[in-house]
Amino acid sequence: MSITWFVVLSAVLFAIGLFGVMTRRSPLVILLCLELMLNAGNLALIAFARGHGNADGQVFALIVMVVAACEVVVGLGLIVAMYRRRMPIDADAASELRG
Amino acid sequence: MAEVLFFLAAALAIGTALAIVLVQNPFYSVLALILNLIALAILFLLLNAEFLAAAQVVVYAGAVMVLYIFVTAYVGGSDQPVIPEGGVLRTIAPFFAAAIFIELSIAIVGSGLTMLDSSGAEISAGFGSPAQIGELLLSRFLVPFEAASYLLLITAVGAIVLAQRRRGLEEAEL
Numbered sequence: 001m002s003i004t005w006f007v008v009l010s011a012v013l014f015a016i017g018l019f020g021v022m023t024r025r026s027p028l029v030i031l032l033c034l035e036l037m038l039n040a041g042n043l044a045l046i047a048f049a050r051g052h053g054n055a056d057g058q059v060f061a062l063i064v065m066v067v068a069a070c071e072v073v074v075g076l077g078l079i080v081a082m083y084r085r086r087m088p089i090d091a092d093a094a095s096e097l098r099g
Numbered sequence: 100m101a102e103v104l105f106f107l108a109a110a111l112a113i114g115t116a117l118a119i120v121l122v123q124n125p126f127y128s129v130l131a132l133i134l135n136l137i138a139l140a141i142l143f144l145l146l147n148a149e150f151l152a153a154a155q156v157v158v159y160a161g162a163v164m165v166l167y168i169f170v171t172a173y174v175g176g177s178d179q180p181v182i183p184e185g186g187v188l189r190t191i192a193p194f195f196a197a198a199i200f201i202e203l204s205i206a207i208v209g210s211g212l213t214m215l216d217s218s219g220a221e222i223s224a225g226f227g228s229p230a231q232i233g234e235l236l237l238s239r240f241l242v243p244f245e246a247a248s249y250l251l252l253i254t255a256v257g258a259i260v261l262a263q264r265r266r267g268l269e270e271a272e273l
Contacts, residue, residue, distance in 0.1 A: 001101045004215045006146065007207050009109050013116050015200035020120035022192035028125045028171060032132050036116055042151075050146040051212075053220030055231050058148050059240050062232065065154065066247040069163050070254040074172045077261035083174050084264065098136055 006047035013040035027082075027091050031075045038068045105145055120223045129167045134185040136160040145218075 014034060020033030042061045049057025082089060111134065118205065136159050164209035174260040213219065225231050236244045 001105055001145065001217060001218050002216050004207065005105065005109075006142065007215065008204060009112065010144070011200055011203035011207065012113060014203070015196045016113070016116040016120060016197055019192055019196035022195065023189050024120065028117070028124055028167075028174065029128050032119050032125075032128050032167070035132060036135065039136065041197060043139060043142060046143055046146050046148045046151060048214075049148070050219040050222075051214040051217070053222045053226070055227060055235060056239075058151055058227055058232060059235050059243075060235075061148075061151055062154065063240075063243055063247055065151075065159065066251065069158070070155040070250055072163055072166065073254050073258045074261065076166060078263040079170060079174060086264075089174055 003047050006050075007044055010040045010043040010047065011035075013043070024094050025090050027075070027089060027094075029080050031072060031079075034075075035068060035072070038064060038071075042074060073086040101145055104141065108138045108141040108145070111135075113143070123215055127166075129164060132167075133160050136164070136259050146227075147222060150227055150229045150232045153229075243272050 017033045017036035017040060020036065021030055024030055024033065042064055045057045045061045045064070049055060049061075079089065082094070087094065115131040115135040115138065119128045119135065122128050123132065136155055140152040140155040140160070143149075143155060
């Protein structure tokens, strides 16, 4: 099984996630698509770690998982705060900070 | 055997990824992401990353997605169309995603790395085992490890501050 297959699969998953982030309006689904992109990155890191026979890439992927978990917690906290203030759960409507 | 497993897991990963983006109900998107993470864990196993595959299933598909399910149940689904009309961004999004994929593929295939065409370098018996990852985390990568723990602590405090009920703000809204 050549490493190219894994890296190209990660590119496919990254592109699908990017499409979702650009088109969907619900912040929840946007967060899900960001998870998808981060995991595509993780797959590429682990594929390269296997290709070089060096476990450093796996440690990097583990740290990426930690950062992704933090991002999810803060993002979901923001969504709950939006819901509490009775704002619409819509990324297009939350434009107060737009310049 | 490895080929069959790879193509099954890859088909599951791509199918669930499309489901996340194209399904109307956010709840089904979350369930599709759980399946996607499990498919990726199978791929990690094929790449000899045993510890990460286990961590992916236990921490990600287990713990983090429970948080997602609770928030989705709390906030509720939306009645918005999957791909809303209008906006330059939404019109160019499919082309942009396709362009990124083609560019990445050209970069991968054109990189000329001989490693990419092989099935990987020779590895020792304990490659990707919890023992090896743990030893790396506590020796060479001690500083990133400590930074990650501080990041988790700060995030936990930040999430509580963000999601708590603030009396002053809510009364001002009414």
